[in-house]
Amino acid sequence: MASGLSSKGASASLVTAANYIKRGSRAILARREDGVRASTAQQDCLIEWFKRKSQILSSSYCRRYRHFGGGAEHEVFFDLNNRLAIKTTHPNKFGWSAACESVPATPLEYLTRLLYQNWFFGDDIQLIGALTGDDHMEVVTSQPWISGDKTRPPASDEQIIQYFATKGFQKSEQFPGGGFFYNPELNVVAADAHSRNVLVSSQGQITPIDIVMGRPGKALEAKLRREILPPQAPEKIATTATANTAVTYYTYKPE
Numbered sequence: 001m002a003s004g005l006s007s008k009g010a011s012a013s014l015v016t017a018a019n020y021i022k023r024g025s026r027a028i029l030a031r032r033e034d035g036v037r038a039s040t041a042q043q044d045c046l047i048e049w050f051k052r053k054s055q056i057l058s059s060s061y062c063r064r065y066r067h068f069g070g071g072a073e074h075e076v077f078f079d080l081n082n083r084l085a086i087k088t089t090h091p092n093k094f095g096w097s098a099a100c101e102s103v104p105a106t107p108l109e110y111l112t113r114l115l116y117q118n119w120f121f122g123d124d125i126q127l128i129g130a131l132t133g134d135d136h137m138e139v140v141t142s143q144p145w146i147s148g149d150k151t152r153p154p155a156s157d158e159q160i161i162q163y164f165a166t167k168g169f170q171k172s173e174q175f176p177g178g179g180f181f182y183n184p185e186l187n188v189v190a191a192d193a194h195s196r197n198v199l200v201s202s203q204g205q206i207t208p209i210d211i212v213m214g215r216p217g218k219a220l221e222a223k224l225r226r227e228i229l230p231p232q233a234p235e236k237i238a239t240t241a242t243a244n245t246a247v248t249y250y251t252y253k254p255e
Contacts, residue, residue, distance in 0.1 A: 014111055017111055022108060029041055050130040055127070057128070057140060062075075062131075065079050068085070073093070074095075079142070083144065084144060085142065085143045085209075086128070086140065088138045089110070089138050090138070092135075092137065098113065098189045100220050105212075109214055110139065112213075113213045113214055116188060116214065121167070121211075123208075123209075146209055147201065155206055159206055168186065169181035169183045170184070172189075172227060173227070179191065179192055179194040179197075180193070184224070187221065188214065188215065189213065189214065189216045197210045
């Protein structure tokens with residue numbers, strides 16, 4: 001395990017929800033019903049999990065909080081009393097996948113991303129419930145509110161690189177937009193790690209808040225390993241002599 005990791009924020013509800021939809025969606029797909037996609041099966045299982053936990057929320061749930069803003073993946077509200085960010089996914093959307101570029105995440109990938117955020121960065125993202133309606137759902141989560149220090153400049157690229165290095169991540173140049181990191185030991189990517197998603201708190205701490213995390217797809221993993229891992233050099237292990245020539249055998253190991 002890479003050093004500097006934390007698991008204190010990995011909530012039991014995220015783990016149990018992820019396990020529930022993993023098992024349930026596999027059973028649904030095993031029946032091979034026509035037209036059922038993995039993401040649809042996972043969404044149905046997640047709704048069922050929220051129903052079992054009595055965590056289907058009223059449509060007016062978020063009205064009690066001040067709307068702070070929205071982005072490509074969430075609407076964000078501010079719970080002043082508890083100093084929490086309340087986030088809702090867009091209807092039937094679960095952010096972006098870490099497996100490859102510009103692909104929507106499945107519900108399971110989204111929950112896994114939140115678990116990684118808790119584990120690597122010591123965050124405390126919690127599942128609150130779901131807003132459901134006519135063939136749609138929105139996942140509602142809470143996250144500690146981070147007050148950025150407006151007197152400080154945003155986190156610099158160098159600060160972000162150094163911070164992610166403490167978690168075992170190395171910067172990758174695979175995507176021109178930047179903010180992309182890879183942990184080769186654990187085979188985890190962290191994307192969208194720009195200054196808008198990596199804040200400097202009022203205490204001067206670097207704090208990631210909305211990083212796309214997960215396992216890379218096979219093609220992306222191969223590219224990342226070629227880019228980041230050291231080249232392998234041949235090591236001579238044996239020489240067999242024959243009547244006319246000597247045949248040398250090589251194996252490979254990291255330098």
